[in-house]
Amino acid sequence: MSRNPRIAVFTSGGDSQGMNAAVRAVVRTGVNAGLEVFAIYEGYEGMIRGGDYIRSMARDDVGGILHLGGTVIGSARSAAFRTREGRLEAAFNLVSRGIDALVVIGGDGSLTGANLFRQEWQGLLAELQEQGRLAEEVVAQHPHLAIVGLVGSIDNDMFGTDMTIGADTALHRIVEAVDAIASTAASHQRSFVVEVMGRHCGYLALMAGLATGANWILIPENPPEPGWEDEMCETIGAGRDTGRRHNIVLVAEGAIDREGKPISSEYVQRLLSEQLGEDTRVTILGHVQRGGSPSAFDRNMSTLLGYYAVQELITTPPEREPQLVGIRQNNVVSSPLMENVRRTQEVAELIRAGRYDEAMAARGRGFVESYEILHTVLQAHPREPQPGRRKLRLAVMHAGGPAPGMNTAVRAAIRLGIDRGHTMLGIYNGLPGLLRNEVREMSWMSVHGWVSKGGAELGTSRKRPAPEDARIVAERMSEHQIDGLLIIGGWAGYQLAYDMYRWHFDYPALALPVVCVPATINNDLPETDLTIGADTALNSIVMDVDKIKESAVASRRCYVVEVMGHDCGYLALMGGMATGAERIYLPEEGITLDMLRADVNFLKDSFQHGKRLGLMVRSENADPAYSTDFIVTLFEKEGGDLFDVRRCILGHTQQGGKASPFDRIQATRLTARGLGFLIEHASTGQVSPVAIGRVEGDIRFASIAKFPDLVEPHAYRPKVQRWLSMRVVADTMARSTGQADQV
Numbered sequence: 001m002s003r004n005p006r007i008a009v010f011t012s013g014g015d016s017q018g019m020n021a022a023v024r025a026v027v028r029t030g031v032n033a034g035l036e037v038f039a040i041y042e043g044y045e046g047m048i049r050g051g052d053y054i055r056s057m058a059r060d061d062v063g064g065i066l067h068l069g070g071t072v073i074g075s076a077r078s079a080a081f082r083t084r085e086g087r088l089e090a091a092f093n094l095v096s097r098g099i100d101a102l103v104v105i106g107g108d109g110s111l112t113g114a115n116l117f118r119q120e121w122q123g124l125l126a127e128l129q130e131q132g133r134l135a136e137e138v139v140a141q142h143p144h145l146a147i148v149g150l151v152g153s154i155d156n157d158m159f160g161t162d163m164t165i166g167a168d169t170a171l172h173r174i175v176e177a178v179d180a181i182a183s184t185a186a187s188h189q190r191s192f193v194v195e196v197m198g199r200h201c202g203y204l205a206l207m208a209g210l211a212t213g214a215n216w217i218l219i220p221e222n223p224p225e226p227g228w229e230d231e232m233c234e235t236i237g238a239g240r241d242t243g244r245r246h247n248i249v250l251v252a253e254g255a256i257d258r259e260g261k262p263i264s265s266e267y268v269q270r271l272l273s274e275q276l277g278e279d280t281r282v283t284i285l286g287h288v289q290r291g292g293s294p295s296a297f298d299r300n301m302s303t304l305l306g307y308y309a310v311q312e313l314i315t316t317p318p319e320r321e322p323q324l325v326g327i328r329q330n331n332v333v334s335s336p337l338m339e340n341v342r343r344t345q346e347v348a349e350l351i352r353a354g355r356y357d358e359a360m361a362a363r364g365r366g367f368v369e370s371y372e373i374l375h376t377v378l379q380a381h382p383r384e385p386q387p388g389r390r391k392l393r394l395a396v397m398h399a400g401g402p403a404p405g406m407n408t409a410v411r412a413a414i415r416l417g418i419d420r421g422h423t424m425l426g427i428y429n430g431l432p433g434l435l436r437n438e439v440r441e442m443s444w445m446s447v448h449g450w451v452s453k454g455g456a457e458l459g460t461s462r463k464r465p466a467p468e469d470a471r472i473v474a475e476r477m478s479e480h481q482i483d484g485l486l487i488i489g490g491w492a493g494y495q496l497a498y499d500m501y502r503w504h505f506d507y508p509a510l511a512l513p514v515v516c517v518p519a520t521i522n523n524d525l526p527e528t529d530l531t532i533g534a535d536t537a538l539n540s541i542v543m544d545v546d547k548i549k550e551s552a553v554a555s556r557r558c559y560v561v562e563v564m565g566h567d568c569g570y571l572a573l574m575g576g577m578a579t580g581a582e583r584i585y586l587p588e589e590g591i592t593l594d595m596l597r598a599d600v601n602f603l604k605d606s607f608q609h610g611k612r613l614g615l616m617v618r619s620e621n622a623d624p625a626y627s628t629d630f631i632v633t634l635f636e637k638e639g640g641d642l643f644d645v646r647r648c649i650l651g652h653t654q655q656g657g658k659a660s661p662f663d664r665i666q667a668t669r670l671t672a673r674g675l676g677f678l679i680e681h682a683s684t685g686q687v688s689p690v691a692i693g694r695v696e697g698d699i700r701f702a703s704i705a706k707f708p709d710l711v712e713p714h715a716y717r718p719k720v721q722r723w724l725s726m727r728v729v730a731d732t733m734a735r736s737t738g739q740a741d742q743v
Helices: 019-032 043-049 084-095 108-130 136-141 167-188 203-212 228-241 265-276 286-290 296-315 337-352 356-363 365-377 406-419 430-435 469-479 491-503 534-553 570-579 593-608 628-639 651-655 661-681 722-734
Strands: 006-011 036-040 054-057 101-106 146-151 191-196 216-218 247-252 280-284 323-328 331-336 393-399 423-427 439-441 484-489 514-518 557-563 583-585 613-619 644-649 690-695 698-703
Touching: 006 019, 006 043, 006 296, 019 036, 019 101, 019 296, 019 722, 036 043, 043 084, 043 108, 084 108, 101 108, 101 296, 108 136, 108 146, 108 337, 146 296, 167 191, 167 203, 167 247, 167 286, 167 296, 167 661, 191 203, 191 265, 203 216, 203 247, 203 365, 203 661, 216 228, 228 247, 228 265, 247 265, 265 280, 296 323, 296 331, 296 534, 296 570, 296 722, 323 337, 331 337, 337 356, 356 365, 365 406, 365 661, 393 406, 393 430, 393 491, 393 661, 406 423, 406 484, 406 661, 423 430, 430 469, 430 491, 469 491, 484 491, 484 661, 491 514, 514 661, 534 557, 534 570, 534 613, 534 644, 534 651, 534 661, 557 570, 557 628, 570 583, 570 613, 570 722, 583 593, 583 722, 593 613, 593 628, 613 628, 628 644, 661 690, 661 698
Parallel strands: 006 036, 006 101, 101 146, 146 323, 191 247, 191 280, 216 247, 393 423, 393 484, 484 514, 514 690, 557 613, 557 644, 583 613
Antiparallel strands: 036 054, 323 331, 423 439, 690 698
């Protein structure tokens, strides 16, 4: 940083949901670090115009924007910045204000422009000095322009980060639309062709296809082989023969055939209408994919990236080459900006050159794996079993509380298992159902439509195994000749897997492989950073709290919101950060009288100076003595006439509703990998139970044969909780140094 620590943040190019959260994080982190932070309105155009387009920002200037879509500081495509004259004016406007460090939020074009600006910086300042517009000593104070880039793009098409700002929310918009279209399509037995964004990247089409159970997708990275038209029509026609009432074809806007010729949604419509006689409609989602309030994931990721962008500017030399800050393997990383731009543009070149295998590989293993899974589950019928392969009998069940995404996971397990030639059994109603022998063979179509259903169609139960259950469980495994068991659920499921392992020494029928797939909204299971259902619960919290905040602002009110989580504070911390809570109470930390005294004083002081909204989030088991009711009563008494206090216990709404796109995709991918492990080990004598999970971005298997050693002895949570590192970010965002901050 220069001797005069001033930085600026701006958004450029196409807008994407979460940009406001990133701007808010940059401003608040910078102010907390003692920097003067500026916002440049209207992107590069505002940088050139100067004046009121470049404004100094305080913490409260970015209050109340966390939940807003688009970008409140504006974005514009600037033809003037492409000229040296335009960049000369931009340099003058920055240096005149002492700014020589930028956080750029935009796509590859915006980031490339920032790098060119940096390369020309010294020459631009020298020219301004020659013109007499800048004094020599001023130029000397700003020898370098430091740049950190964040990727704002709904296409998720940039190297250097696993997810770009806005991509998750765009998936929400697409999945919501396709779910709605599916219901009307089924009513009239129609087919719909849905066009989604993605000129050079099929991420949105692919992941939306996986999350909605689409019947066909077309993406630019992997164009269909010649004759695809007949294959698509044959597959969709076969689905009709099985009783399917609707069909969905997803087309990325950049979809092409093997010769590079564009495939339009209208062309696909004509194919289905003419070859199958389908009543087919086209829906082009367009800019609705860019709109709306950002998802919980986009709010939190953007906040995290904005925080670390400022840390990058503070801790690295200004002459260092520009860095891109992104998420990789669930960790925040920085990497050379232009190397990532180059690799991003290479994929488009590979597509143009017809090198599609390389283009797919460049997107990464997860992209390729998702494509392969999708093309299995969208089939109308399973493939013929390979001759000579042993036909296994594999069972699927739930255990623990319901979690959105459970049905998606079961659908994936049943279809992938049958497709590989195995018999798939469903155990209904958890452990009690197993004890009552509620075991049925599942067919390909028995899970039709489950991809988007909330709840748990197989049924579930929180019942924990008891010693007397061992004999009956062994009898059921033997009676149904079960070779492997997939348990999709939470704490009770892991406990059952662990107990079956202990019991197998006395009951040989239990000597079989067991794979646990983590599904619980609490995110309280070991050997995974995130469980299926937690993302949906977070989005439910965010949606409800956004409404609460709107009512609170109108009446000078503080809300104390209680969220679920049992002994794990994940939902409280991440939900609180995504909604702008000023205090988050966690069971991992407890609550003290000193905390509450500080919170009372903070609220009183803030409301005396114009504050209109207060928000506190408490995890349900944060403290046995200081309950939600106690905190509300305390705040009411001490707040007097300054502000009202209301409690809001969100309750089981957090467990309900359709699974989010993230949870549907994660459920499908984890289950697919878990089923593969189960099949591989079913004939090897493997008896140690394993849990599959995503740890630091990688899908891994871990033994839970010593389950008690992995968890806290007197609490329902794992010993290792990596998400707790987010506490410092949440605290930086939460407390105001100003007098009338809006959260």
